[in-house]
Amino acid sequence: MPEIIYKKPHSLSDKPFHYCPGCSHGLVHRLVTEVIDELGIADNTIAVAPVGCAVTADEYFRVDTVQAAHGRAPAVATGIKRALPDRVVFTYQGDGDLAAIGTAETVHSAARGENITIIFINNTIYGMTGRWRQPLCRVRSRRPRPTDATRTRRAIRCIFAKCSRRSTARLISRAQPLTACRI
Amino acid sequence: MTNKIILAGFGGQGILFAGKLLAYAAMLEGKYLSWLPSYGPEMRGGTANCHVIISDVPIGSPIITSPDALIAMNAPSLDKFENELQPNGTEILDSSLIPRSSGRTDLSSVRVAATEIAEKMGKKGLANMVMLGAFLKKTGLFSIDSFKEAIKKLLSEKKQQLAEANINAVRAGFDAV
Amino acid sequence: MSEAVLMKGNEAIGEAAIRSGCRHFFGYPITPQTELSAYMAKKMPKIGGTFLQAESEIAAINMVYGAAAAGVRAMTSSSSPGISLKSEGISYIAAADLPCVIVNIMRAGPGLGGIQPAQSDYFQATRGGGHGDYHLLVLAPNSVQEMACLTAEAFNLSEEYRIPAMILGDGTLGQMMEPVDFSLVPEPVFAEKPWAANAMRGRGAQNVVKTLYLSPEELEATIIEREKKYDIVRDSLQRYEAKFIDDADIILCSYGITSRIVETAVRELRNEGIKAGIIRPISLWPFPEKIFKRVRPKAYLSVEMSTGQMIEDVKLACECKAPVYFTGRTGGIIPEPSEIIDKVREIHREVC
Incomplete structure (x- = not known):
């Protein structure tokens, strides 16, 4: 009798992904749901899916899900976690969402030490709207002085570093630019 | 019967608290009342004030445009409100801080050295209570007893030990005019 | 109490x-x-x-x-x-x-x-x-x-x-x-x-x-x-409070703090013999249109602390079957009863 040594996580639905070929979302969705299954927490988890290609993550994650406005997922997650402290609450955010419009929410949920998990998909672009560059985008430049993008990354990294000393928010950064940005 | 009272002074003289006390006393006697503080720039300009309306009938606007009584604890407050008082109204002024009266002949004017009296009692901050005592004597609006009750109820538990000092200050004002 | x-x-x-x-x-x-x-x-x-x-x-x-x-x-x-x-x-x-x-x-x-x-x-x-x-x-x-x-x-x-x-x-x-x-x-x-x-x-x-x-x-x-x-x-869920509307020639509409000032003004107008009434919307959405279908004043006056916003709902509710006037203050100024009384007297001269 063949032994099953690997299968699709139960918490991942059977719906085919709509993501672009090569996009890391599919991979990360599988990883997240695999962990949810391993920890046995599907029945106790609430996901927050903000604007971005993965705003329809509820179609893939088989857990209760709340859609959020662009950048506001950590605030929405804070509301949920404060309401239901014994649930597992996580957000699934892209970089434009987390590090541009949502910088304040990201930093402050960390500074307050909200007991939520933020899954951060940094592919350095706003995918949904046609691959516009965003603040964490790596930009090749011949100029010796730091570019805006580098300054932004340094500022955000500095703030996260300060916050993480006091907080329990986890940031998992998938810094894999699939599209190199050129001037 | 409706009483429209404006209390005014600089921030820190306990104007708002004095107004609340009048409001509380009115509530204990089952009257209709409203208390409205000024907020914002007025607080800085030395004319912090509150509007207190006490009435036997339901109160319309809580905003007083022509008061029938003014309790003023500094000169800018007198400047601001003296011409708004209704004819036959009453002005009660802290003579320790306000050198003049309005000069209007159609008002009754009461001058009481509230800040001096309070200082002699050892607590300058009770000048507002002295003013209230003078007001009670002049208008007869409440008895000292119902006022005692209001003071005890309004002060928080932590500050109950100040009740007696407050009541004494009211009495001092009552006796001074 | x-x-x-x-x-x-x-x-x-x-x-x-x-x-x-x-x-x-x-x-x-x-x-x-x-x-x-x-x-x-x-x-x-x-x-x-x-x-x-x-x-x-x-x-x-x-x-x-x-x-x-x-x-x-x-x-x-x-x-x-x-x-x-x-x-x-x-x-x-x-x-x-x-x-x-x-x-x-x-x-x-x-x-x-x-x-x-x-x-x-x-x-x-x-x-x-x-x-x-x-x-x-x-x-x-x-x-x-x-x-x-x-x-x-x-x-x-x-x-x-x-x-x-x-x-x-x-x-x-x-x-x-x-x-x-x-x-x-x-x-x-x-x-x-x-x-x-x-x-x-x-x-x-x-x-x-x-x-x-x-x-x-x-x-x-x-x-x-x-x-x-x-x-x-x-x-x-339409909510409102109405006073003195049965015989009112001029109905004043206002809400919130303005309605308190309007009530003071209307009581004084009644003492003068002017038949003023009040409709005070308590629900602003849904606006209490139903009560407006039941009254027949000669004019309405919307009193607001703005340049006139609720007046549009008053006009819609009464279908402009009577002229709808406006008075109010804005910028943080609260109107006084006397301003409202003067306006009503002016309207009264026009429509009555």
Whole structure:
């Protein structure tokens, strides 16, 4: 009798992904749901899916899900976690969402030490709207002085570093630019 | 019967608290009342004030445009409100801080050295209570007893030990005019 | 007044919210509603509730959205510029059919404006400060007692109809103190929330709180469903107070603090022999159109602390069957009874 040594996580639905070929979302969705299954927490988890290609993550994650406005997922997650402290609450955010419009929410949920998990998909672009560059985008430049993008990354990294000393928010950064940005 | 009272002074003289006390006393006697503080720039300009309306009938606007009584604890407050008082109204002024009266002949004017009296009692901050005592004597609006009750109820538990000092200050004002 | 306590309007809202079972308040300081946040900051920890000072009004409304989606009674409060910031979040809450209470203690605008009271957010509240086809249940108290009672009603109605509710107060009502009798405040009536995203816990099926519908047909269908709900609300939740309308030649319409000044003016006008009456809308959305169909004055006068916003609803409600005039002040100035009396005398000369 063949032994099953690997299968699709139960918490991942059977719906085919709509993501672009090569996009890391599919991979990360599988990883997240695999962990949810391993920890046995599907029945106790609430996901927050903000604007971005993965705003329809509820179609893939088989857990209760709340859609959020662009950048506001950590605030929405804070509301949920404060309401239901014994649930597992996580957000699934892209970089434009987390590090541009949502910088304040990201930093402050960390500074307050909200007991939520933020899954951060940094592919350095706003995918949904046609691959516009965003603040964490790596930009090749011949100029010796730091570019805006580098300054932004340094500022955000500095703030996260300060916050993480006091907080329990986890940031998992998938810094894999699939599209190199050129001037 | 409706009483429209404006209390005014600089921030820190306990104007708002004095107004609340009048409001509380009115509530204990089952009257209709409203208390409205000024907020914002007025607080800085030395004319912090509150509007207190006490009435036997339901109160319309809580905003007083022509008061029938003014309790003023500094000169800018007198400047601001003296011409708004209704004819036959009453002005009660802290003579320790306000050198003049309005000069209007159609008002009754009461001058009481509230800040001096309070200082002699050892607590300058009770000048507002002295003013209230003078007001009670002049208008007869409440008895000292119902006022005692209001003071005890309004002060928080932590500050109950100040009740007696407050009541004494009211009495001092009552006796001074 | 057996159990009356003396409280500021802002505090009365807070106390009523707590008595209504609200245990989650997400706020931000802004004059003139800061006392409400301060009251919640003091009380919530004592009763095991959450008071959270958010990093912005935007974050606060999104926290309310999250908590409401999770199935609890949640609340935020702000003043005019802060409500502008919350507009997107409010649109999301309405689109997700979530119950919650939003308090706007109005101040003068536009822009940074001033901190004195005004009523210039009527359009924002009733026409939707946020985008899309949606409405809020908007209730306008005119006394500290009503600040308490309407807050309790707002929580109940918001849950029953799954529509966000707004309490539209102003700086005067928020700051003033009057006796409040909490035995008159409605008891909480909690609705079942099978739709809440509160983790499956054996439910078997996933609950999703969402507002995105990429298919136009699907989106239209959800909007039409919501409109049917709004029709029920329009029909059954119109609230108003009317005085001296049976023989009135001129009916004055006003809400909130202005209505108190109007009542003082109307009593004096009646003493003069002018037949003035009052319609005071308590629900601004749904606007109490029905009462306007039952009166036949020679003129209406809308009195507002704005440049004229509610007047449009007055015109619609009475179908302009009589001329509708306007008087008011703006910028944070509160009209005096004498200004209103003068205007009514002027109208009286024209139409009577």
